[in-house]
Amino acid sequence: xxxxxxxxxxxxxxxxxxxxxxxxxxxxxxxxxxxxxxxxxxxxxxxxxxxxxxxxxxxxxxxxxxxxxxxxxxxxxxxxxxxxxxxxxxxxxxxxxxxxxxxxxxxxxxxxxxxxxxxxxxxxxxxxxxxxxxxxxxxxxxxxxxxxxxxxxxxxxxxxxxxxxxxxxxxxxxxxxxxxxxxxxxxxxxxxxxxxxxxxxxxxxxxxxxxxxxxxxxxxxxxxxxxxxxxxxxxxx
Amino acid sequence: xxxxxxxxxxxxxxxxxxxxxxxxxxxxxxxxxxxxxxxxxxxxxxxxxxxxxxxxxxxxxxxxxxxxxxxxxxxxxxxxxxxxxxxxxxxxxxxxxxxxxxxxxxxxxxxxxxxxxxxxxxxxxxxxxxxxxxxxxxxxxxxxxxxxxxxxxxxxxxxxxxxxxxxxxxxxxxxxxxxxxxxxxxxxxxxxxxxxxxxxxxxxxxxxxxxxxxxxxxxxxxxxxxxxxxxxxxxxxxxxxxxxxxxxxxxxxxxxxxxxxxxxxxxxxxxxxxxxxxxxxxxxxxxxxxxxxxxx
Amino acid sequence: xxxxxxxxxxxxxxxxxxxxxxxxxxxxxxxxxxxxxxxxxxxxxxxxxxxxxxxxxxxxxxxxxxxxxxxxxxxxxxxxxxxxxxxxxxxxxxxxxxxxxxxxxxxxxxxxxxxxxxxxxxxxxxxxxxxxxxxxxxxxxxxxxxxxxxxxxxxxxxxxxxxxxxxxxxxxxxxxxxxxxxxxxxxxxxxxxxxxxxxxxxxxxxxxxxxxxxxxxxxxxxxxxxxxxxxxxxxxxxxxxxxxxxxxxxxxxxxxxxxxxxxxxxxxxxxxxxxxxxxxxxxxxxxxxxxxxxxxxxxxxxxxxxxxxxxxxxxxxxxxxxxxxxxxxxxxxxxxxxxxxxxxxxxxxxxxxxxxxxxxxxxxxxxxxxxxxxxxxxxx
Ligand SMILES: Nc1ncnc2c1ncn2[C@@H]1O[C@H](COP(=O)(O)OP(=O)(O)O)[C@@H](O)[C@H]1O
Ligand SMILES: [Mg+2]
Numbered sequence: 001x002x003x004x005x006x007x008x009x010x011x012x013x014x015x016x017x018x019x020x021x022x023x024x025x026x027x028x029x030x031x032x033x034x035x036x037x038x039x040x041x042x043x044x045x046x047x048x049x050x051x052x053x054x055x056x057x058x059x060x061x062x063x064x065x066x067x068x069x070x071x072x073x074x075x076x077x078x079x080x081x082x083x084x085x086x087x088x089x090x091x092x093x094x095x096x097x098x099x100x101x102x103x104x105x106x107x108x109x110x111x112x113x114x115x116x117x118x119x120x121x122x123x124x125x126x127x128x129x130x131x132x133x134x135x136x137x138x139x140x141x142x143x144x145x146x147x148x149x150x151x152x153x154x155x156x157x158x159x160x161x162x163x164x165x166x167x168x169x170x171x172x173x174x175x176x177x178x179x180x181x182x183x184x185x186x187x188x189x190x191x192x193x194x195x196x197x198x199x200x201x202x203x204x205x206x207x208x209x210x211x212x213x214x215x216x217x218x219x220x221x222x223x224x225x226x227x228x229x230x231x232x233x234x235x236x237x
Numbered sequence: 238x239x240x241x242x243x244x245x246x247x248x249x250x251x252x253x254x255x256x257x258x259x260x261x262x263x264x265x266x267x268x269x270x271x272x273x274x275x276x277x278x279x280x281x282x283x284x285x286x287x288x289x290x291x292x293x294x295x296x297x298x299x300x301x302x303x304x305x306x307x308x309x310x311x312x313x314x315x316x317x318x319x320x321x322x323x324x325x326x327x328x329x330x331x332x333x334x335x336x337x338x339x340x341x342x343x344x345x346x347x348x349x350x351x352x353x354x355x356x357x358x359x360x361x362x363x364x365x366x367x368x369x370x371x372x373x374x375x376x377x378x379x380x381x382x383x384x385x386x387x388x389x390x391x392x393x394x395x396x397x398x399x400x401x402x403x404x405x406x407x408x409x410x411x412x413x414x415x416x417x418x419x420x421x422x423x424x425x426x427x428x429x430x431x432x433x434x435x436x437x438x439x440x441x442x443x444x445x446x447x448x449x450x451x452x453x454x455x456x457x458x459x460x461x462x463x464x465x466x467x468x469x470x471x472x473x474x475x476x477x478x479x480x481x482x483x484x485x486x487x488x489x490x491x492x493x494x495x496x497x498x499x500x501x502x503x504x505x506x507x508x509x510x511x512x513x514x515x516x517x518x519x520x521x522x523x524x525x526x527x528x529x530x531x532x533x
Numbered sequence: 534x535x536x537x538x539x540x541x542x543x544x545x546x547x548x549x550x551x552x553x554x555x556x557x558x559x560x561x562x563x564x565x566x567x568x569x570x571x572x573x574x575x576x577x578x579x580x581x582x583x584x585x586x587x588x589x590x591x592x593x594x595x596x597x598x599x600x601x602x603x604x605x606x607x608x609x610x611x612x613x614x615x616x617x618x619x620x621x622x623x624x625x626x627x628x629x630x631x632x633x634x635x636x637x638x639x640x641x642x643x644x645x646x647x648x649x650x651x652x653x654x655x656x657x658x659x660x661x662x663x664x665x666x667x668x669x670x671x672x673x674x675x676x677x678x679x680x681x682x683x684x685x686x687x688x689x690x691x692x693x694x695x696x697x698x699x700x701x702x703x704x705x706x707x708x709x710x711x712x713x714x715x716x717x718x719x720x721x722x723x724x725x726x727x728x729x730x731x732x733x734x735x736x737x738x739x740x741x742x743x744x745x746x747x748x749x750x751x752x753x754x755x756x757x758x759x760x761x762x763x764x765x766x767x768x769x770x771x772x773x774x775x776x777x778x779x780x781x782x783x784x785x786x787x788x789x790x791x792x793x794x795x796x797x798x799x800x801x802x803x804x805x806x807x808x809x810x811x812x813x814x815x816x817x818x819x820x821x822x823x824x825x826x827x828x829x830x831x832x833x834x835x836x837x838x839x840x841x842x843x844x845x846x847x848x849x850x851x852x853x854x855x856x857x858x859x860x861x862x863x864x865x866x867x868x869x870x871x872x873x874x875x876x877x878x879x880x881x882x883x884x885x886x887x888x889x890x891x892x893x894x895x896x897x898x899x900x901x902x903x904x905x906x907x908x909x910x911x912x913x
Contacts, residue, residue, distance in 0.1 A: 052417060077419035085417060091410035094403075102407045105400070106419035146414075153419065272666045274673065319888060328665045329612055333836055333891050336614075336829050340884025348876030458825070462677045465670055506681050510674035517667045518659045 003065055005030045005157055005189055006051065010059040013043075013050050020046045022213040023059065028157065033183055033190045035200040035221070037234050038210035044193040045086050047210065048159045051191075052076055052083045064156065078106050082155035086162050086193075089146030092135030096126050099134050099145055103152030112152075119148045122178075140171035147175075151182075157189045164196040172196065176203050197234035201225045209234075242372045244492045250378040250447065251463070252487025253385040257440025258457070258464035259471065259479035260389065261433035267409040267474045268429045271320075271331050275338035276437055277457030277464065279315075282342050283308030283438025284357070284445050284452055285350055291358045301360065301442055305435040312434030316427045346454040354451035363448060381443050385483075388436060389476055396476075401428050409474075440464075459506055463490065466513040472523020482523075486512070565589070566746050567720055567730050580863045586746045587814065588854050593749040594811035596850025597756050599834040600843070601803030607841035608764055609796040610776030611660055615672035616804045616831045618656075619649050621679045621823030623805025628698040628818035629691050638703065638813050642752075645805045653801020654794045661790050664779075676828035680820040697819030700812060707744035714740075749810050756803060757843060763799065764843075772796050826880075830857075833883045836890055839897025848898045856882055 004027035013021040020043050028034045038044045050057045053073040061068050068076055077083075091099050100119060104112045120127035123144050129137060134145055143163055150158055163179075164172040176199050182188050183203075194200035201207060201221045209217035209230065217230065224230045258280055265273050273279075287304035291297055319334050361380035365373045396402035404425045408415045416422060444460065445452040467486045471478025489512060490505040516524060566586060576582070598620050605613045623645045630636040630644060656675065660668050683692040692698055707713060713735055720730040735743070763769050771792040774782035783789050812818045834849025857879025864874060894901050 054413075054416065072421075073416045074419045074421050077417065083417040085413055088411070089414050089417070091407050091414060093410040094406060098403060098406075101403060102415070102418050102420070105404060105407075149414075149418070266666075270666065272670055274669075319892070322892075328669070329606070329610075329840070330891050330895065332612055332614075332666065332669050333832065334888055336832055337884045337887030337891065340829060340833075340880050340887065344877045344881035344884060348873055348878070348881070351876070458677070462674055465674070469667075469670070504681065504685070507678040510671075510678045513674050514659060514671060517663045517671055521663060521667060 002029065004028055004062075005032075005064060006191065007062040008047075008051070008060065009062075011047070011050060011057055011061065012059050013046050013055050013057045015046075015055075020213050021050070021057075024210065024213065024215045026208050026215060026218065028189060028191050030156075030189055031183070031187045032206065033179065033192065033204045035197075035204035035207045036191065036193045036210055037195070037197050037200065037207060037230075038193075039195070039233075042210045043213040044210055045161055046213075048083060048085075048161050048191070048193055051159060052081060074106075077153055077155075080154075080156035081159065082150035082153050082157070083159040084143075084146045084150045084161060084163060086165065088142055090134040090137075090142050090149065093133060095131055095133055096137070096145060097130040099149050100126075100152050103149035106153055115152060115154070119152070123148060140167050140175070143167060143171075143175060144178075147178075151188070155188070157191065160190065160192045162193055162195060164194065164199065172199060176200075179203060195234070197230070198225075239369075239371045241492065241496075244495055245488070246372070246374050246378055247491040248484065248487035249382050250375075250487070251490055252467075252484035253378075253381040254440050254444040254460060254483070255463045255467045255486050256385050256480045256483025257388065257436050257443065258460060259468035259483050260392070260476055261437040261440070262464060262468045263471065263473060263476060263479045264392075264429050264433040264436070266468070268405060268426050269320075269325050271325065271328070272335075272465070273433070274332065274335040274461075275342060276433065277441075277461035278339050278342040278346070279308060279312060279434050280437030280441035281452075281454060281457040282311075282346050283434065284441035285346055285454075287438070287442050288350075288355065288357055288445075288452055297358045297360060300358070301439065304442065305438045308434040308438040309431035312430040313427045316430040317423075320430075321423050321426075343454055350454065352454055354453040357442070357445035357450075357452045359448065360443065360446040375448075377446070377448060381447075384439065384443060385480065388439060389480055392432065392436070392476060395432070401425065405429055462506060462513075463487075463509050466509045466516070469513055469516050470524050475523070478523055562750060563747075564720075566743055567717055580865065582859050582862050586742050588858060590742075590746055590749055590814040591811065592850040592854035593746075593753050594807045594814060594850075595831065595834055595853040596807070596846050597753055597810065598804045598807030598831055599838065599849040599853075600756055600760055600846040601800035601807070602831060602835045603841065603843060603846055604760060604763070604772070604803065605796050605800035606835060607845075608769065608776060609772040609793065610779075611793060611796065612665060612669040613657075613660070613672045613797065613800065614669055614828055614832060615656075615675035616800070617823050617825065617828035618672075618675045618679045619653060619801040619804030620808040620811065620827065620831070621683065621818075621820075622652060622801075623649050623808030624812040624818045624823065625683060625692055625698065625808075626805070627809035628700045628812045631700045631703045631813075632698055633691075635703075638705070638809070639748075642806060642809055645809045646802045649805030650798040650802040653804075654798040656801075657794050657797025660793055660797065673825065673828065676825040679823050679825075683818075683820045683823075692818070692820075695820060697817045697822075699817050701816040703813075705741045705745045705748070705813070707740045711744070713743055745814065749814075752806065752810065756806060757846075760799070760803070761843060768792060768795055830883060833887050837886050837897055839899035840895075842897065842899040845897050845899040852883075852886070856886075 006028040008027070009025050010023045011021055011025070012019065012023050024047065036044055036047065046055060049055045051061055053068060053071055053076045063079055063081060068079070071079070091102060094102065097116065100116050101112070104115065120130070125141055126145060126148065129141070134142060137145060147160070147163065163175060167175070179190060180203050183190060192200055192204065201224055204221040207219065207221050207224045208215050217224065217227070258277060261276050261280070262273060265271055283304050286307050287300045290300035290303055295303065315338065319338070320331065323330050323334070325331070362376040364376060366376045366379050367374040396406055404415070404420045405428055407418065407420060408422060408425050412422065441457060444450065445456065463486050464483070467482035468479050470482030470485055486509055489508055494505045494508050598616055601619070602616050605611050626645050626648060627638070627641040630641040631638060659671060663671065682688070684695050686694070717730060717735050771782065771787040774785065774787050775789060775792055779789065830853050834853040835845070837852050838845025838847065838849035860879035860882055863878070865871065866874065890897060
């Protein structure tokens with residue numbers, strides 16, 4: 001068995017006196033799309049923030065075989081973890097192009113321009129709006145920009161926190177199709193947190209269900225789609 | 238009519254100084270939503286450093302530049318030592334720290350240079366560029382305004398064309414996404430503090446170089462209030478808003494107060510505070526800010 | 534049953550302890566008064582430090598103003614920096630009534646308290662719309678303009694312009710039934726320690742000073758009692774709820790507008806009382822005694838004593854009254870260049886205190902003391 005790209009063991013996190021994660025455990029392997037499902041307040045966002053080094057945690061987080069315990073968020077990004085936060089992950093006062101440049105902040109190589117061009121060619125909307133401020137884009141466009149911004153750091157692992165939140169169904173579908181393309185063409189590993197379980201399970205290979213800070217169900221995505229409990233709780237059928 | 242024109246020219250002179258201090262406050266507020274009550278005192282200390290360098294025989298403009306670098310370095314140190322460890326959303330300790338810096342810097346300047354006013358090197362040519370009947374536009378006014386615009390242009394370039402400038406604006410715009418993009422927040426904000434202090438020092442130097450004024454440790458006490466009001470008028474987050482705010486406050490000080498008979502002269506400070514009250518209560522985002530003025 | 538008896542015993546002894554503590558406190562206040570009514574200088578090296586009641590009376594004035602800051606900043610969490618504005622307003626109203634209308638001091642408080650209360654509420658109205666730093670900014674502006682307001686020509690007949698308003702025509706005369714002389718002489722007869730209490734009967738001047746001190750202490754005691762009750766009443770709980778989390782306070786039914794304006798009003802009224810006492814002590818209300826620097830010093834007092842603790846106000850008042858004064862009395866210390874002693878050393882020390890305490894002892898001296906005490910008890 002290969003070692004996972006991301007290994008999380010006995011992860012605990014707290015905000016002040018309130019413990020939010022009670023020792024969760026999961027793995028993400030290279031080139032996988034893994035989805036984490038869970039109701040509001042289950043601790044999904046906290047899980048992703050822990051991986052990015054944004055909250056104090058105990059337990060083990062290992063990325064690419066190395067524990068990330070002592071690293072600050074900036075160093076974790078440099079190791080190859082990109083994170084699209086919940087809500088707006090863009091810089092509303094900056095132009096679209098500047099947003100992409102900030103995404104490439106950690107890079108010093110000469111290919112940044114090429115990558116920006118590549119991003120424009122896959123999202124022509126962003127090219128049209130490249131001099132506009134991000135705040136003036138529509139919700140869907142902003143989410144595309146946020147994802148593109150994260151990709152600009154050339155990550156090995158892309159964390160996405162409820163990318164479908166507040167978007168119209170068609171736009172979500174388009175976005176998720178693009179995730180699949182990205183995964184197939186470039187082999188980008190993704191860990192996606194979602195409440196919109198149907199679409200997420202469609203594109204994911206495996207899934208974890210988080211309830212009150214604990215992993216309660218895990219399995220292959222096809223299996224979970226057909227699981228009765230999952231259908232009731234997260235698919236509304 | 239002549240008098241009015243003269244007053245408008247005066248407004249430009251004072252307004253440019255206020256604008257520079259206001260720009261300093263805006264830089265810090267933008268990034269950290271903190272109002273640095275010690276900004277005026279840092280600027281005063283910087284101006285004294287300029288004076289000291291000049292007294293040591295360093296050419297005037299070199300003294301200004303070294304003074305700006307000195308206060309930038311000092312501000313970077315202050316940020317690291319006193320500001321960074323606090324939670325930026327908990328305002329009270331930060332306000333208290335900047336008030337403490339206010340007292341300490343003011344006292345140190347007074348201990349080193351005493352309270353007696355001293356004359357400051359003339360940074361700009363003396364005399365008038367333009368005279369018409371009783372209206373005079375001094376070279377000082379022109380250069381003060383010109384320096385102010387120049388500094389804003391330089392800052393704008395720094396903030397839009399350099400990597401650290403981009404990082405600074407990213408941090409101002411979205412702290413969380415900045416961290417997630419690999420930006421080190423602390424040093425970036427430190428850069429903002431340094432830039433702000435440099436702007437402040439230039440502002441205070443220009444202020445003290447006014448032929449009718451002298452330099453003394455409490456010279457920025459009043460200027461701080463005018464500058465804060467200028468910054469608030471500009472929405473507290475826009476560089477060019479700070480310039481327009483500064484000019485507006487200069488205008489209020491020298492024109493409005495003069496032309497409304499029941500407002501006596503010593504009320505110019507009160508007029509500024511009334512403007513501040515109105516702006517903060519009715520339009521906290523600034524009269525000139527955000528929408529009409531391009532955000533840098 | 535047995536347990537219950539024990540517990541009542543315990544509360545009784547607890548209560549006795551409290552009574553004894555307060556009695557000791559009051560007696561030591563009085564002893565200090567008699568000891569320092571006449572001279573009261575301490576000499577350290579070649580420096581003389583004044584301890585006379587004048588300092589303590591000023592300290593009481595500052596204490597009450599800082600108590601006001603405790604209400605608005607410490608308990609309601611509103612960053613209001615402009616206490617010197619209300620301190621000055623109280624001082625000037627009282628001075629005007631005393632000097633121009635020959636009112637007795639105590640009566641002026643009946644005007645000072647409601648007018649500062651109302652003024653504070655009115656000026657606090659913007660605080661309903663603006664928060665945090667904006668409020669700090671605005672109130673700091675208020676503090677900055679006070680001197681120029683009282684210097685206005687239009688107000689000259691009320692405020693005396695730049696020269697200030699003199700109230701020294703009013704004398705505090707101790708009521709004849711107070712046995713000041715007897716007490717003083719009894720204290721002087723104490724073996725060994727008698728020398729601390731001066732010599733012979735008190736002069737009229739000393740009696741008047743002593744009377745002021747007792748009167749001001751009583752006013753301060755009343756203010757503390759009122760604030761203590763306020764803090765533990767319903768509006769007080771509402772204030773603390775706002776401080777801890779404004780949004781959840783609002784959702785749990787706290788009326789933000791009323792509670793905030795109330796706290797501004799109370800704080801300002803206390804500021805006004807402090808100002809009235811200040812002017813009664815120094816005998817003149819002059820514009821520069823109420824500058825924005827005073828506003829900052831009062832914040833120093835608040836922070837050094839401890840934000841959100843009532844006893845902290847006393848510590849803060851003492852620090853404010855004594856530190857700058859003693860700093861300027863310090864003319865020479867070996868190894869310290871004279872220049873550093875002759876400038877605004879007091880301001881420097883207060884600024885350093887402000888920064889150091891915020892960094893290392895956020896609860897101020899009172900919290901530090903409590904921590905020390907609990908450590909010592911734990912050791913026993
Ligand atoms: N900054 C915070 N401070 C305190 N509690 C928080 C904070 N962020 C989240 N929480 C709490 O932690 C729990 C988990 O939150 P979160 O990770 O955001 O859940 P999810 O993303 O699954 O909705 C919730 O109960 C939430 O109230
Ligand atoms: Mg979430």
